[in-house]
Amino acid sequence: MTTGPAFELADISVHYGFLRALDGVSVSVAPGEVVALLGDNGAGKSTLLKVMSGAHRPTGGTIRVHGTEHAFRGPRDAAEAGVQMVYQDLALVDAMDIATNLSLGLEPVRRGVLGWLGFIDRKAMRADSQRELDALGVRTAPVTRPVEMLSGGQRQVVAIARAAARLGQGGVLLMDEPTAALGHEQTALVEDLIVRLAERGTAIVVVTHNLPLAESVAHRMVVLNRGRKVADVRTKDTDKDQVVSWITGASVQAGYEAQAQNV
Template structure:
């Protein structure tokens, strides 16, 4: 059910010496919910994502995954708790094909002596990779196509699908500017994948400067300004002009 919280931040504060990056920020995302995390440059969005992904430890505050308090000391800890992050650079290997990128870190070797020498079972990897994409209802290109030959939207889909495959059930997916520099049709590919993952129960947090994207795919909008949360509202109730005023600092929720 959607009302079960998959991930929750409570009073998260991050200070770098005397500089304040985040101050007393609360945020939660439920299973099957898409939360758009908005804010101007320097608002604290990337820092909050890094806290959620285990890349940064907060100065103060608590993190809960599926109701249990967790202490992320590294991205590996976050991954073990079912949290995957897709950064803007995507971390794809351009010279490798789609299947190899989707299987990265989960490769299969052939049976027998060649397997002991590390020879990969590419046929199995391609079959499983295609099945993963089919389960998400998305199409990119043949599994044998090198990533360097894909469009920006196709590359983004591969990166998101790879993270989704590592989530398992009831996972949390963090997306950093997933449609940056994409055209309209390519953005639609990413939007469709986000919706498909939410239907499967994945909790998703998207950092984006693309307000139309945020309004189109999210269930809730959270706005940061200068390290503080100034807005948190169901997208269906959100007025775009008011959201912009929160982003710019002209208003806070309740004004």
């Protein structure tokens, strides 16, 4: 992993009138690093993820991708900067096969007149999709299989692979609850893919309630509580009880009480 951040949010705030959904949150992720973004419902995780993906403009703060400052006006701006998002609903087309879903919006066209008329080169599309899956070490199902015939874990892997294919090397991948409603074996598929993507240099932010997943794949854990960052620690330097105390606010409250006693 290189030392400079691939993705950096500095002092991000989001205000809705008097309500502060985010209050001065700073987060960074390096190439090849996995950061787990944790917190209870209403902690600000979803709002921060929307800021990261360009779906929401912050009230204040700065966003940098590989050191270059950006002001995302929408998800397309984020994608052009090298940031891809895998949503919880996956946004896959069930009736289409794996290859079509991986190439959606970027389908290769036939050469010559047929290409001018918009005819898709399905042979090339399937070959390209298989090549990308092979590069990721993914062995889910034949690329001709419709998504509706895949398991939940296989669908999640396809959605992640599609985002990774659009990133290339050194991009930033955001994931929203990638193992929600998945069983143990299906979760393992997703975990393995996250690790492989990190190994090839992808910077990854995972929003999850699954602490075992975070402990398994994340190099660092960032915890939000009521719109503020209350912890940013290497996974190997903490434990589940401490993380839970940050999520529930027990450690935060203890810190406030200690400060009050010292005043």
